[in-house]
Amino acid sequence: MNRSAIDLWVGIFVAIGFGAIIFLALKVGNLVTLDSTPGYHLDASFDNIGGLKLRAPVKAAGVVVGRVEKVRLDTKTYDAVVTLRIDRQYEFTKDTIASINTSGLLGEVYIGLDAGGDSVMLKDGDRIGKTQSAVVIEKLISQFLFDKASGGAAGEAAPVKTVEKPAGETKK
Amino acid sequence: MSAELTAGVAQWLRRIGGAVTGAASKLGFVSRFLLAVLWHTPGAFRRMHLTLREIYFAGVLSLVIILMSGLFVGMVLSLQGYETLKRYGADEQLGILVALSLVRELGPVMSGLLFASRAGSAITAEIGLMKTTEQLAAMEMMAVDPLARVVAPRFWGGVISMPLLAALFSAFGIFGGYVVGVRLIGIDAGAFWGQMKAGVDVWPDVTNGIIKSFVFGIAVSLIAVFEGYDAKPTAEGVSSATTRTVVMSSLMILALDFVMTVFMFRGASVI
Numbered sequence: 001m002n003r004s005a006i007d008l009w010v011g012i013f014v015a016i017g018f019g020a021i022i023f024l025a026l027k028v029g030n031l032v033t034l035d036s037t038p039g040y041h042l043d044a045s046f047d048n049i050g051g052l053k054l055r056a057p058v059k060a061a062g063v064v065v066g067r068v069e070k071v072r073l074d075t076k077t078y079d080a081v082v083t084l085r086i087d088r089q090y091e092f093t094k095d096t097i098a099s100i101n102t103s104g105l106l107g108e109v110y111i112g113l114d115a116g117g118d119s120v121m122l123k124d125g126d127r128i129g130k131t132q133s134a135v136v137i138e139k140l141i142s143q144f145l146f147d148k149a150s151g152g153a154a155g156e157a158a159p160v161k162t163v164e165k166p167a168g169e170t171k172k
Numbered sequence: 173m174s175a176e177l178t179a180g181v182a183q184w185l186r187r188i189g190g191a192v193t194g195a196a197s198k199l200g201f202v203s204r205f206l207l208a209v210l211w212h213t214p215g216a217f218r219r220m221h222l223t224l225r226e227i228y229f230a231g232v233l234s235l236v237i238i239l240m241s242g243l244f245v246g247m248v249l250s251l252q253g254y255e256t257l258k259r260y261g262a263d264e265q266l267g268i269l270v271a272l273s274l275v276r277e278l279g280p281v282m283s284g285l286l287f288a289s290r291a292g293s294a295i296t297a298e299i300g301l302m303k304t305t306e307q308l309a310a311m312e313m314m315a316v317d318p319l320a321r322v323v324a325p326r327f328w329g330g331v332i333s334m335p336l337l338a339a340l341f342s343a344f345g346i347f348g349g350y351v352v353g354v355r356l357i358g359i360d361a362g363a364f365w366g367q368m369k370a371g372v373d374v375w376p377d378v379t380n381g382i383i384k385s386f387v388f389g390i391a392v393s394l395i396a397v398f399e400g401y402d403a404k405p406t407a408e409g410v411s412s413a414t415t416r417t418v419v420m421s422s423l424m425i426l427a428l429d430f431v432m433t434v435f436m437f438r439g440a441s442v443i
Contacts, residue, residue, distance in 0.1 A: 003221055006228045013232045017336025020343035021382065027365070028271050028346060029374040055373075 038088040039066060040124035044098040044111070045079040050134025051109045052100055058084050060113040065090040068111065084111065093118040099132035109134070205398050209324050212317060216324035226329025230291040234337060237290055238283050242341035245278055246270060246348030254357055266359055267368035270349035275372060275381045276437070279342030281429050284388035287334055288421035292396035295326050296417040299400025300410035308401075323401060327393045334389025335382050342381065380436045387428060392421040 049071065058066040066086035074081050086092070095116035102109050113128075122128070216223060253269045299322060302308050308318040346368075354361045372378065396417050403413035 006221075006225055009232045010224050010227045013227065013235065013333075014336065017231075017340055020336070020339040021378075023343050024275060024339060024346075024378045024381075025374050028275065028342075028368055029372045029378045030369050 039085045040088060041069065042084045042086060042092075042122055042124075042126055042128055043081055044084065044128040044131050045074060045077070045081045046098075046100060046131050047079060047133040048136060049080040049082060050100055050136055051102075052082065052111070052134065053109065056108065057110045058086065058113060059110050060090065060092070060115065065113070082111070091121045094120040094122060094126075095130065096122065096128055097130040097132065098128045100134035102135075201402070202394070202398055205401070206394055208319055209327050209394075209397070212320040212324045213328065215317070215320040216328065219325075222321070222325040223328050223332075226325045227333055230287070230295070230326070230329045231333030231337060234287060234290045234333070235340070237286055238337045238341050239344050241282060241286055242274075242279070242344035243348040245282060245341075246274060246345030246350075247352045249273060249278070249345070250349035250352040250357075254353060254359075263357075263359060264363040265367055265371075266349070266353045267364035267366075268371035270353070271346055271368045271372045272377060274342045274345040274349075275377050277429070277433070279345065280338045280381055280385040280388055281425060283338040283341040283385065284334065284392060284425040285422055287330070287337060287389075288392045288396075288425065289418050291330060291333070292392045292417050292421050293414045295330070295393070295396040296400040296403070296414045297410060299323065299326070299397060300403035300405075300413050303401065303403060304405040304407070304410055306405075323397045327397050330393030330396065331386070331389045334392065335385045338385030338388075339382065376436060380432075383436075384429065384432055387432065388425050391424045391428060395421045395424065 052068060052071065054068055054071060056068045057064045058068065066084050068082055069085040070083035072081050072083075073079075084098075092113055093116045095118040097114045097116070099112050099114070100109060101112045249270050250266060253266055254263055257263045257265055257269065299308075302318075302322065308322065311318045311321060350361075350364060353359045354364050399413040399417045399420070403409045
């Protein structure tokens with residue numbers, strides 16, 4: 001094999017190799033999370049962040065506008081303080097509400113931002129005032145059971161009896 | 173009786189000690205060998221056609237096996253992943269399963285193993301045979317350094333080829349997964365690519381995969397050229413050196429993969 005043929009084949013090999021890397025980077029992976037994209041930081045404190053993870057998406061109307069960058073515990077108020085990194089091209093009003101949502105029952109946990117009507121915009125380092133904590137399923141279930149139990153003790157003893165009565169009737 | 177026992181224990185200890193010092197001295201030899209190869213790298217790159225020739229032999233000629241394996245691994249991953257994901261009604265997540273397993277683990281590891289057996293063994297056999305037929309000694313007689321002329325181009329040919337081969341393996345695997353998942357099973361193409369794009373990050377997933385394959389390239393190439401250079405100059409010596417290359421590089425790839433995975437994806441998976 002002469003030298004120019006080898007050069008050609010190596011050139012083809014390197015070209016398709018880099019093509020594969022570019023394919024992996026652009027078509028398979030997303031570049032949104034690259035720290036080099038210009039952005040600004042917002043803080044938000046929650047009573048409970050549930051299963052929120054670092055680098056979880058921040059979405060407004062379903063569009064990813066940033067990522068969760070830091071999660072820490074405020075030792076004075078015992079709230080979770082979440083630092084969000086928002087793309088510079090997106091601005092949010094001062095009365096924006098941040099809530100922790102789950103996409104589907106088993107889906108990923110993300111922070112949703114709902115912009116309000118204020119004319120003043122949030123700046124780098126600002127804190128989002130209104131937040132809504134994560135819904136913890138166990139708490140929800142226990143609350144539901146507790147309500148059911150206390151409701152039954154107060155005045156809903158009758159349905160239990162109606163269940164017993166037909167059973168007795170069928171015996172006779 | 174007791175004298176015999178102490179002699180037996182001493183013999184046993186001596187054997188352990190010999191094995192340890194042998195391994196340590198070999199490790200030292202390998203390290204010095206690597207430094208020598210790196211030292212001769214500028215000389216090897218000055219005659220670029222030598223390195224290009226080795227990229228041709230190690231990379232271009234490995235393309236067929238790498239691409240075919242990638243395609244089949246991706247197809248089988250898609251088929252098996254679908255069976256499991258279907259039970260949880262999460263079959264739309266197939267794209268992310270295929271892409272993450274290929275980009276993070278299977279791409280670098282499988283192409284590293286294939287590269288070790290396809291190209292690494294050939295490099296060892298070639299250098300070992302050059303040593304057996306005293307071509308290396310003849311080069312030294314002609315004041316041509318075999319490290320610069322023979323070893324360094326082969327080392328760099330492997331190091332350069334390996335990340336490209338791993339990326340091609342992953343890309344073809346994802347294509348194979350797409351063919352089976354979307355064309356054969358009938359998952360929505362938009363969900364396949366969309367979930368994949370949402371779940372795979374360029375940093376850390378794709379970048380760490382490339383770093384892994386680069387490290388594997390260094391490990392396999394170093395083991396291959398070293399075993400060839402260190403081979404006993406007999407027919408048996410060359411054959412056992414070739415075997416050692418494949419065994420050692422495979423073990424090295426799997427061990428290094430575990431260590432690198434622990435450090436690379438610890439943050440991503442725990443927090």
